[in-house]
Amino acid sequence: MHKKEGSMMTQTYDYIIVGAGTSGPVVASRLSEDPQVSILLLEAGGENTNDISRTPGAFFKVWGTDYDWQYETEPQKGLNNRKIYSPGGHVVGGSSAINMGFWMRGTKEDYDFWEQQGAMGWNFETALEMFQKIEDTDLGPTRYRGKGGKVRLEYSAYPTEFTDTLLNAFKEAGFGDIGDFQAETPYRADIVQKDFINQVRHTPADSYLSKEIRKRPNLTVQTDTFVRNVIFKGNRAVGVEVEHQGKVQQITAGAEIILSAGTYNTAQILKLSGVGPKEELAKHGIPVVADVPGVGENLNDHLLVNVLILSSIPIPDTHFNPVSDESIAQWRRERTGPACYYPGPAAGLISSDKTYTGPDFEIILEYVHNANGSEKEFAGVENIAERSGYSFTVILTVPKSRGNVLLASGDPHDKPLINPNYLSNPDDMKKFIKGIRYAMQLTKTRALLPYTERVHPAPDASDADIETFIHSEASSVFHPVGTARIGDLKKDPMAVVDSHLRVRGVEGLRVADASIMPQVTRGHTMAPVTYIGEMAAQIIRSEKH
Ligand SMILES: Cc1cc2nc3c(=O)[nH]c(=O)nc-3n(C[C@H](O)[C@H](O)[C@H](O)COP(=O)(O)OP(=O)(O)OC[C@H]3O[C@@H](n4cnc5c(N)ncnc54)[C@H](O)[C@@H]3O)c2cc1C
Known part of the structure; x- marks a missing residue:
């Protein structure tokens, strides 16, 4: 040595x-x-x-601080020349110290693809074996899930029964059952597991x-x-x-x-x-x-876009502020209260065709605090801050678009030029539109219809309207690879x-x-x-x- x-x-x-x-x-x-x-x-x-x-609900307060490299992309042609903020952890724990903490491993198709690309020995079977050592979840030990491994995983806490309604809507729409999407079949919706122990982030x-x-x-x-x-x-x-x-x-x-x-x-x-x-x-x-x-x-990076819904009736237990000093103090004292909740505690994976060769979409199922941030989308609605809402974050799981990272100069302190080239492959836009339609379908289920007053984009939007919406609203999930x-x-x-x-x-x-x-x-x-x-x-x- x-x-x-x-x-x-x-x-x-x-x-x-x-x-x-x-x-x-x-x-x-x-x-x-x-x-x-x-x-x-x-x-x-x-x-x-x-x-x-380390809070489940207020962690993003460290974005834009010393804990974050504070990158942004070059103007993205496919996103109306917008620059997209791209945080990255600048702290022990890296990006997993500032992320949402979702533990969603990806599917068989993902891991087998690596071997198909010539990475011999990197396949789904290898990954399953390795995740036995990595995971510590009460869903294991099974062939698919580990128990007693290094990273403790627990279900996200959620404050409102409305989350169950969202899960029921997924099932009712015929997208799949409710259950672990990291078991035999990924086409399911579930409460997401995270690397948080008793409401405290515990990174790898x-x-x-x-x-x-x-x-x-x-x-x-x-x-x-x-x-x-x-x-x-x-x-x-x-x-x-x-x-x-x-x-x-x-x-x-x-x-x-x-x-x-x-x-x-x-x-x-x-x-x-x-x-x-x-x-x-x-x-x-x-x-x-x-x-x-x-x-x-x-x-290659994931893009997301939010479909917003103004609720006709109040959604119980969603009117609170997870980032207030009071909420954080309560979390510090007793690990309870609003700072324990991230508004998207559940997600579902959807296949757009019946060949089931891997999910095309992930949809995060969310309630929205006080119809927050939707003043523009629901212009003209009175007292919007007192209203309830929900939303679907639609993620295109396998975007074909590819970009690059170039040097700005030979100075290591100059931030690199990041160009993900979002939506440069036309197939991505076509597919994304389909994903938005799936989210709209959810708003019409028996489970959600009583809550659905207005949807943005509007359900009668044409493909061209949705395309415009995506160009102006889509953003990154922060998964550059x-x-x-x-x-x-x-x-x-x-x-x-x-x-x-x-x-x-x-x-x-x-x-x-x-x-x-x-x-x-x-x-x-x-x-x-x-x-x-x-x-x-x-x-x-x-x-x-
Ligand atoms: C805001 C955000 C939310 C996300 N949400 C989720 C989520 O919910 N679930 C999920 O699975 N994934 C999520 N991700 C993605 C996931 O966190 C990352 O893909 C993953 O953590 C990347 O791991 P890494 O080891 O490649 O890089 P990082 O974890 O980013 O680690 C790189 C480390 O290297 C250090 N470093 C970099 N350059 C230098 C240098 N020149 N000298 C010394 N040290 C250096 C950095 O400071 C950092 O600590 C999110 C990412 C972000 C940014």
Whole structure:
């Protein structure tokens, strides 16, 4: 084992992991189970000490603060040239420290797709096996769900019986039964499970870097350390250049460096280190270590749009403010009250045809506080703030559109240029319209009709009207993936890492985070990223022995 010694400039570790977000802590935790190796886990942000980020209902108050990289996309042509805000966790726990906490793993089709893309060994069976180690849910142990694993999962709390009405509407519309969509069939609706224990967020980082694990002498977690680039000797990665306490320093890796900095930053770090498309590197004066055209390409993200409904009758127990000081104080005192509730506690997955080759849509089933934010949509309605409402967040689960992440400059502090190219593939718009129609169908069920006064967009809207609505209202679900995609390096020139997560054209460098996914999963991305972390550690350890 390389010893940690001297000032940071002379420090050497066996493995350096960049990013203590979602996957980084998993890799660090598992690798450090071997006392023979030393691990350094570097994080640009600090420790997660702001407890508001741990509330189920008020966590988003940390967006736009130091906990967030505060990215936004380039103007999106498909979205009326709007720039879309794209938060990303800048803190231990990464994006899973600031997200909604939904644990929706994706389906068989998602995991098998990776192997079809040439990532040998990455298939649904492997994923199921791995999720046994990851999950701790009372729905397990079964073939599909784990019990006793690292990440404790509990059902979202919800304050209103109206949530059951929404679930009943899903069933009545014929979209599927009510039940776990991560079991045999995904075409179901259910209350969502999250990584919250007794109303307190407990991220994968909290579990994999518990106090006990952090005591391991071979594991160092160093926060407030910004990684500028990877250092190469020839084509071998030998260390990283970092900024810490105002100084630029170098840290050496005896064995390997693993990038877990997330979809935007991993692509940026690779390029700043000379691994990327040679023309782009040349443009910014960065010497080429390896010409890897796929770095930063294949950016794929989920879009959502909200169908809003003004209720004819009051919906009980929804008129409260989850983010008020009073609500947060109550949550601190007794873990009860409005800050425990996120308005979308349930979701359903829908297939648009009877071939059932994976759900095309996810619909989040939501009540709305005080018809909040719908003054524009329901203009002319008196006392809107005293009215009740509900909404459906429609998510296109497999968008075909692809974009990229480019360098703005060779300065690591310049935010990268993020261009997801939303709706650039015309099939996405066609499909999205269908999804809106499904949401409208729900408003007409016997369960929901008594509540449905007005719907936005209006149920008699033409496809062209809905298209206009989508262009002006759609936004991101914040699931960017794909900028260092896994695949068969021999057959796929745009694949960046092989099935062992090794970066094309160089040695001693791997990627293990959301950027390796060839396409976004039919669910939410925290669970598959946790799986990627486990896979990375297993692969590295198996190669060593
Ligand atoms: C607002 C929001 C809501 C979301 N909601 C959900 C949800 O409900 N359910 C779900 O499953 N998924 C959700 N997601 C997506 C999910 O959280 C992410 O896909 C996943 O956490 C990404 O994991 P990662 O390890 O790839 O990156 P991250 O978790 O983002 O980790 C990257 C880490 O690297 C650090 N880092 C980056 N650059 C550097 C550098 N140069 N030097 C040092 N450190 C660096 C970052 O600070 C960060 O801690 C959401 C995401 C966001 C942003």
